[in-house]
Amino acid sequence: MTHLRPRRVPRLTLAVISLLALLALGWPSSSIFAAHHKGKKAVIKIGVSVSLTGDFSGDGQSILHGYQLWQSFVNHHGGLRGHKVKIIYKDDASSQTQVQTNYASLISNDHVTFTFGPFSSLLTVPASREAARFGYAFPEPAGGGPQVFQSESPLHNVFFVQPAPVVDDFASFAHWILSLPKGKRPKTAAYASEDDPFAHPQVDVARKILTKGHIKNVTPSAGSSHGVIIWPAESPDIQSVALKIAQTHAQVVVLGTTGLPEATGLIKAFIQQHYNPKALTEASGPDQGSLFSKAVGAKNTEGIIVPAGWWAGASTFENKAFVKAYLKKFHGGLGGISQDAAEAFSVGQVVAQAVNKDKVLFPASKANAALIKELHHGRFSSIQGPMKFNKLGEPEGKMFLVQWHHGRALPVYPKNLAVRKPEYPKRKWH
Amino acid sequence: MLLNWDLISGAVVLGIFTGGIYALMASGLTLTFGVMDVINVAQGALVILGAYLSYAVEQHLHIDIFLSLLITMPAMFLIGMLLEVAFIRPLKHERTVFSILVTFAIALVIEGILGKIFTTNFVQLGANAWYVNQSFKIGGTYVGYIYLFGFVLAAVLLAGLYLLLYRTRFGFALRATVENRTAAQLIGIDVERVSAITFGIGVSLAAAGGMAFGATQTFDPGSHYDLISRLLAIIILGGMGSLAGAMIASIFMLVVFNVTSVVYSPTWGTVVFFVLLSVVLLVRPQGFLGRAEARRQ
Incomplete structure (x- = not known):
């Protein structure tokens, strides 16, 4: 039997391999490291899964528009406690399995600080469970069916950002x-x-x-x-x-x-x-x-x-700014503004207010724990009107x-x- | 349970007319399988591409959607030939299996391109055309003119295809290729040319089917997923490679679905169809007009 003599790996090669491995693991973009950058404020990444293809692609696209409008709006107004916000999105093809994979990837690989929800109750049910597994808050614009809230083990992290439960x-x-x-x-x-x-x-x-x-x-x-x-x-x-x-x-x-x-x-x-x-x-x-x-x-x-829960002419919190920004970016008339986009924008508004109150952005685990606590107890304003959530995360309006x-x-x-x-x-x- | 015969007759008539439109969409699929042993799972995406081409012609050139076929069908014929030469012809071994993968990739690319150009918003063809909104009375119910016109279009195009297959020299070459590709080559038929033209015809029929589909319901680039599963069920039931079988199976599927829906429940419409599909395949594994019969039709 031939024995192979172990070859010595040069130190330089080892160093390069180690560096590459670190880069592959996400360093230095990881939020853990990013949080400690002195002087330069880290970008707050927010992960969303949107249906850009498949059955919900029409609504999914509008949801993304709403999130992106909020990103521009919040950054234009100084960001989230001074940090620029970046929405990172992945297409879930309207699939219940893909949406789960997307959130797992957004949290584990993209190291997002927060997650916002997808379109439809069908996708929110598996997605919210995935987010809960990582201890992430799950404010969401369009998953308000009873199945989202009523299960044998109700989740503590879901918040349906619309005036009333869908039911x-x-x-x-x-x-x-x-x-x-x-x-x-x-x-x-x-x-x-x-x-x-x-x-x-x-x-x-x-x-x-x-x-x-x-x-x-x-x-x-x-x-x-x-x-x-x-x-x-x-x-x-x-x-x-x-x-x-x-x-x-x-x-x-x-x-x-x-x-x-x-x-x-x-x-x-x-x-x-x-x-x-x-x-x-x-x-x-x-x-x-x-x-x-x-x-x-x-x-x-x-x-x-x-x-x-929303209409273009409402005199609600920041609605004028939203409508103006929407028409500037996507053109068309007032009647062409999708309600989905307004709902998604509201998610951003509510989270921004909660974060401004709890003042925690790093690390992600603490930021999400604080956000969940604040969303359960606080009262918020949005372009859909006032928002308050019960212990299941259902809104209490009409x-x-x-x-x-x-x-x-x-x-x-x-x-x-x-x-x-x-x-x-x-x-x-x- | 009292049966409402007006409702049932309405469901049957609608099933027949809608079945005609599905037959048009499925004809290209069954034709390419018959001639080339290719299962073109991009057929649904090509139908949607055809619908979007009609939409573009309607929106930009303000041409009636039925007249738009004079532009979209030749365009889609060329696209079909191009696809055959570029992606299907190179498949020399295990053609049937690999064609599923290749054409699925084509479907995804088409969906992506359509999404970029037209966005993923739902659209409808001829939203304001009189024949899309108006209807005529038949028995105790009404049927939209678009369904009648779609059915007539399907009947005319499929009759034209029949004449092409059985009354022309090209049709002779095509049928010879269906019978035995190698023997056809030996007697001097350019089977590769025949294949390219056949694929082109199949894709141009998808353009017509897409127009009719897009005028009866809203669609977006992702609409092909649901569509292809129905089209595959149709050609399996009708008999792979049989045009007449596709027509019968389409009408059978829609009539069964509609009648079950109105008599009992839409939830059971699909279930009953697939139960019947299984029963038919147990008795006749080759479908209504399976390949052996289809070649003799």
């Missing part, structure tokens, strides 16, 4: 319907929703409130889930759902849509079926500004309602209703926030 999104709509004078009040309603943790629970809430208010549920019972037609995300054709609803001739339709394709597909099908409900609301889609009006035709948007009026989505309910009277009944399709 209550349609509650305002249901209360508005029941507030109509008895003679005008509709008598029948139909319900349908995508099989999704964001959409289905809120449709169920509307159904319960309206049924209790003696609005008869005329949704066909065969195959429905407690009086709600459920369609799978991978449906090859949404027409059959529309056909089924249209045949009920319900006066009110509540639709748990998760994005523009289903929202516009159902409306187009209703138009083709000459089905004109007196009130129509969708969970998502009509909040996409000009993307929505272009897809269904501006005249057909009239009277459509969507629950909202959503309002936005209705399309002459090509613009405007607040119509409740009265104290409304800039127009709600249009009822909705005009017939053009």
